[in-house]
Amino acid sequence: MNFAEVFTTVLSITGISAALTIIISLAEMKLNDYGICTLDINDGSKTLEVQGGQYLLNSLAANKIFIPSACGGKATCGLCKLQVMEGAGPLLPTEEPYLTEEERENHYRLACQVKIKSDLKLHIPEELFNIKEYLTNVDVLEDLTHDIKLVRLKLPEGEVLNFKPGQFMQFYTKPYDKIKESVFRAYSISSPPSEEGYVEFCIRQVPDGICTTYVHTALNEGDQVQLSGPYGDFFYRGNTKTMVMVGGGSGLAPLRSLALDNLAKGVDANMSLYFGAQKPRDLYYTEEFRDLEEKHDNFKLIQSLSRVEEGDDWDGLTGRITVHLDEDLKKLEDPTDVEAYLCGGPGFLASVRKVLIDNGVPASQIYFDEF
């Protein structure tokens, strides 16, 4: 084969390959072009025209409808469930582990896995429409304890955050260090709604936590922080004469919001806030709560430390907080007239819940956010 023949052969193969690539690209564009699709939400109460081919979770968020999600669309948390009544196509294997038989029958899907390929009919709980996105600035960032930071964020001018004390927000990080993408995590609001224009969080450093490490090492005062919310059904019911709040670690955050709000509103229930920690260095907001005790006869703070050592500056209660809660509950005339609000890790919640139930507090009156 001479040079001209080799050249012609190579040129022909290259030409055929290029032509095939163009044909495949055109076919892909044509096949994956789902055009504009209509999202019919809650039987026509809201309609959105969106570009097909996007995932439902992202498409709704782009239209300011925020469905709770903790994993950012990786199909690992299963939180972004909503009802897709028509048009979603078959259930995907990635969704199956997160949906019960009943949910599947009721057309629940994971919004992060449903690709919009045609018009969809959706049912979205009304309360999710109150969820908004906020672009805030860090006003104060300071240590509350050795491992908990106060993050006080300033809302945009004129913006109002309507939330119930006890609810949480999703807090978005920016890429930092090895973290190449924004992630978000849920944190309870620690300030009361009366703090207009600001919202506060108490964020504890979790070993290797992506978001908490961002807050503790990369975030600075003045930085921008994106939030969405409010979320959650942990809020004050107010149907009993006694309110018991029990928290540990950063679990004090929503309880602070609840207590400050109730006291500001003049709620006349007897309120006891139990806070368990290990050492004096783990205590925070003590002065603020002691001041409230002096001002309000119906509020008291009970702190207990479980790991006090000789030389520690502590003359208060010692041992696990559940022991003191148990003692106090036994003194109550009517434990059925108690509502309990708990916040902490799952192990802590389980042990506090047991003490409450063993003392006659109805399980239906024990509220907590487990996230």
Added chain:
Amino acid sequence: MAKKDPRSAQIQEDMAPGSLTLVGFLGDDTRSYEAIIQQDEAIFQKEGIEIDQVVKALKKLTFKGVDGLGEPVDVGDYEVSVDHFRGWLYCPFKHKKKVSKRNTTLYDKVTGKTIYWSDLSLHLIEDHHFFQGKGSHFRMEPETLIEVLRLEPLDEK
């Protein structure tokens, strides 16, 4: 090099630092997660130890440690403490919903060795035989586990 199937590639990607956790699951190990699993399984097989024995022993210790509510608990030759943090961790294998952030620290008073695992580690070992990559914070070397947990081949008992 053979191309990974998309699911396997996604799992490998989710195991990298910053995807599901800050430090990831692979440490500075350059092997694929499949290779890590195979090689760790081979070590246990060679020693005649079932991975189920490891899981049972670790779970039992976490269970004992929970009673301490964050305080160290004496369990025979060991001191066990269990710390709970708010939030959840997600399995990179997309296998189960979520696992709470609970870490167990075991100090072996006999050997002086300390090992550290999370509830997610337990799930990864039990359901996927994945002990994580070398250099990962939660990597537990098979040989160390066999020594610290005093594991013996079942047929020698």
